[in-house]
Amino acid sequence: MxxxxxxxxxxxxxxxxxxxxxxxxxxxxxxVNYPARDLCGECLADQLSWQPxxxxxxxxxxxxxxxxxxxxxxxxxxxxxxxxxxAAGPVVIAYLQQTEVTIGxxxxxxxxxxxxxxxxxxxxxxxxxxxxx
Amino acid sequence: MSQPQDYSGxxxxxxxxxxxxxxxxxxxHWYIGSVLRExxxxxxxxxxxxxxxxxxxxxxxxxxxxxxxxxxxxxLRWLEQLPFGGASGVIALRRAARAIQCGDAEIVAxxxxxxxxxxxxxxxxxxxxxxxxxxxxxxGAAGPNAPFALITAAYMQRYKVSREDFGxxxxxxxxxxxxxxxxxxxxKTLTMQEYLAARPIAEPLHLFDCVxxxxxxxxxxxMSEQRARDLKLPFVTIAAADERHNAFAEDPIQLRSGxxxxxxxxxxRAALAxxxxxxVQTYDDYPxxxxxxxxxxxxxxxxxxxxxxxxxxTTFNGDGLPHNTSGGQLSGGQAGSAAGYLGVVESIRQLTGxxxxxxxxxxxxxMVSGYGMINxxxxxxxxxxxxxxxx
Numbered sequence: 001m002x003x004x005x006x007x008x009x010x011x012x013x014x015x016x017x018x019x020x021x022x023x024x025x026x027x028x029x030x031x032v033n034y035p036a037r038d039l040c041g042e043c044l045a046d047q048l049s050w051q052p053x054x055x056x057x058x059x060x061x062x063x064x065x066x067x068x069x070x071x072x073x074x075x076x077x078x079x080x081x082x083x084x085x086x087a088a089g090p091v092v093i094a095y096l097q098q099t100e101v102t103i104g105x106x107x108x109x110x111x112x113x114x115x116x117x118x119x120x121x122x123x124x125x126x127x128x129x130x131x132x133x
Numbered sequence: 134m135s136q137p138q139d140y141s142g143x144x145x146x147x148x149x150x151x152x153x154x155x156x157x158x159x160x161x162h163w164y165i166g167s168v169l170r171e172x173x174x175x176x177x178x179x180x181x182x183x184x185x186x187x188x189x190x191x192x193x194x195x196x197x198x199x200x201x202x203x204x205x206x207x208x209l210r211w212l213e214q215l216p217f218g219g220a221s222g223v224i225a226l227r228r229a230a231r232a233i234q235c236g237d238a239e240i241v242a243x244x245x246x247x248x249x250x251x252x253x254x255x256x257x258x259x260x261x262x263x264x265x266x267x268x269x270x271x272x273g274a275a276g277p278n279a280p281f282a283l284i285t286a287a288y289m290q291r292y293k294v295s296r297e298d299f300g301x302x303x304x305x306x307x308x309x310x311x312x313x314x315x316x317x318x319x320x321k322t323l324t325m326q327e328y329l330a331a332r333p334i335a336e337p338l339h340l341f342d343c344v345x346x347x348x349x350x351x352x353x354x355x356m357s358e359q360r361a362r363d364l365k366l367p368f369v370t371i372a373a374a375d376e377r378h379n380a381f382a383e384d385p386i387q388l389r390s391g392x393x394x395x396x397x398x399x400x401x402r403a404a405l406a407x408x409x410x411x412x413v414q415t416y417d418d419y420p421x422x423x424x425x426x427x428x429x430x431x432x433x434x435x436x437x438x439x440x441x442x443x444x445x446x447t448t449f450n451g452d453g454l455p456h457n458t459s460g461g462q463l464s465g466g467q468a469g470s471a472a473g474y475l476g477v478v479e480s481i482r483q484l485t486g487x488x489x490x491x492x493x494x495x496x497x498x499x500m501v502s503g504y505g506m507i508n509x510x511x512x513x514x515x516x517x518x519x520x521x522x523x524x
Contacts, residue, residue: 006271035268035509060386061290063282064336069255070274078336079273083283083510085385091510093272093279103290120271 002072004116009036011050011111012119018112021055021121023088024048034090055109056126057086062101072116084109084123094121101125136398137375143230144361144368144523147176147354148481150459153315153466157248157348161192164246164350164471166205172242172352176366183354185211185238187229189221189245189470191257211238218505219416220376220514221245221473222351227374227518229355239356243477246350247469254346257469264509275335277418278343280510282335285421287386289337292436296337298443299420300328302456303341303463305447306417310460312449312491317347317466341463344418349468351478358523367485367523372403372498374518391515392429392502400431403498403519407431410519411496412455412483414476416504417463422512423456426502430517449491458483458491476501477520484522497522 011022024033028045032053039046065079073079080096084107094109101107106126114120149171152164165188173180186209188198198214211232215221222245229241258276260266273279288294307323310316323341331340354366361368375398377391400406407430415423424438432454433441446453459465459479462472480499482488503516 004274006266006274008267008271035264061283061287063279063286063338064333065273065275065279065282066333067278067335068274069259069276073274079275081272081279081283083287083386091385093269093283093510095272103287114271118271 004070004072004114004118006116006118006120008119010119010121012113018110021053021110022050023053023090025051025053032089034092053086053088055086057084057092057107057109059101059103059105059107060085060091061103062096064099076115082107082123092121094123097122097124136402139402140230140234140371140374142358143233143355144358144370145226145353145355145477145481145520146361146366146368147172148478148487149175149352150315150475150478151350153317153347153349153468155249155317155345155347155466156251158250159248159348161190161247161469162196162201162204164248164348165190165201165244168244168246168350168352169205169242172354176354177364178240180205180207183207183240183242184209185229185232185241187213187215187225187241187243189215189217189225189473190247191469192247192253211241217473217514218470219418219473219512220503220505220516221470222475222477223374223501223503223516223518224376225474226355226371226477227376230371233355233357239360241355242352243355243474244350244352245471245474247348247471249346249348249468262508265507269509277507278335278338280507281419281421282338284387284511285337285342285419288388288421288424291388292438294424294439296329296339297325298439299342300325301442302420302423302447303328306457306461307464308448309458309491310464313459313465313489316460316464317345318464319460323464338419342419344462344467347466347468349466349471351468351471351474353474353478353481367487369481369484369520369523372405372519372521373399374516375399376514376516379513380515387511389425389429390504390512392426392517395517396430399517399519405498405519410454410498410500412458412480412493413500413502414457414480415502416473416476417457417461418467418504420463422504426504430500430502449493455493458488458493473503473505476503480520484520
């Protein structure tokens with residue numbers, strides 16, 4: 001069977017199917033960093049560690065992929081992805097679980113697994129819209 | 134902020150575009166070496182006369198440009214490797230012009246070249262950068278189509294731009310390509326109906342919004358004006374040029390880049406206004422990126438793309454603003470790093486009156502804009518220069 005190996009470096013224990021969002025945070029300036037870095041992209045301190053973060057964010061853009069360079073993903077097409085500005089600071093690209101979405105929607109991002117069991121970011125509608133970002 | 138000094142006394146000559154092919158079994162080294170040979174032949178110089186070089190390629194690994202000197206048996210006293218993708222051509226002329234002005238070299242060959250073997254595009258984008266590998270490519274493995282589909286979606290929503298608006302740009306470029314003999318898609322027509330009916334690739338992007346990766350090489354020579362006159366070579370001058378890297382990093386999605394930051398200074402140093410520009414070459418890996426460049430460089434106000442493109446002919450002979458006069462990448466193919474030199478090379482042809490059937494009449498000033506290197510969610514490098522016909 002085709003498998004797509006993608007190293008997103010997201011923290012997700014081998015036995016876990018999903019987890020709440022953790023991203024690198026700087027102990028010196030508190031900046032949340034994404035994509036993963038080797039030191040803080042804001043203050044350049046060597047003080048990054050993976051810390052729990054709010055997954056709430058706002059949908060900036062959505063795209064529906066009809067073509068993939070990885071054969072393992074061909075059976076999944078079309079694939080919907082989005083660009084999401086997190087309340088925690090960074091912009092993430094994530095799989096969108098619900099395809100009927102509009103730019104500006106409030107979403108929640110967590111860590112899950114793709115069809116090849118890679119740890120990936122997955123966005124779902126914000127379960128408690130009162131907690132809007 | 135300090136302003137760059139002028140580029141007086143320096144000229145660009147000898148535009149070469151070479152070897153465009155949809156697929157090739159030749160390595161990038163063959164494309165770069167072929168362009169070097171054509172540059173020397175067309176300029177009437179020996180390769181020993183070239184004492185500086187700036188090379189760009191995605192396909193040299195495991196080699197670096199220093200190894201190319203032995204491949205081509207050339208001895209240089211100035212050498213640059215410019216890994217800026219679509220921004221490489223303008224950066225090459227900026228670096229080379231300073232080398233000429235400072236006496237570090239007398240004749241600099243600026244060349245971008247890449248090949249297109251079966252599967253090579255996938256190999257390139259699947260391991261393009263650490264950020265892309267961990268945070269972009271895993272999400273559907275669509276390569277650059279994914280971040281550019283997201284940028285396109287945001288731009289269309291923010292500025293009320295339709296697919297048809299982008300279609301005007303693509304259809305005009307195909308018309309230009311039909312008048313440029315080596316454009317790979319120049320033998321095929323493209324109507325608005327065909328553009329709109331194309332299959333979706335990464336919605337909102339459809340087939341004719343996406344470039345076709347191909348093989349090819351582009352290059353030009355940089356030297357003193359006196360040397361060009363001695364060699365009896367037609368030339369262009371650099372009225373102004375600038376570059377930015379990771380401009381507007383705080384913007385959540387890229388709807389502008391360095392052009393918005395440096396455009397005013399660029400026109401000021403050139404003592405020109407957007408209305409003085411006779412033709413524009415943008416880096417058109419996707420139509421939305423051409424729109425960002427045209428907007429950032431002041432050809433219309435923020436959000437005005439739809440009005441601009443429906444009211445302005447962008448064909449080479451439409452009495453509007455000729456844009457991507459050889460068909461650009463959308464109709465000519467994207468030859469890796471050569472695509473970053475294409476706009477400079479085509480502008481030298483246009484301004485020296487040596488273009489093909491796509492010659493713009495009486496062109497005096499050309500804007501060439503560059504854009505490159507999608508690390509994660511946006512291109513990081515933005516460049517532009519204004520080139521003027523030599524007198």
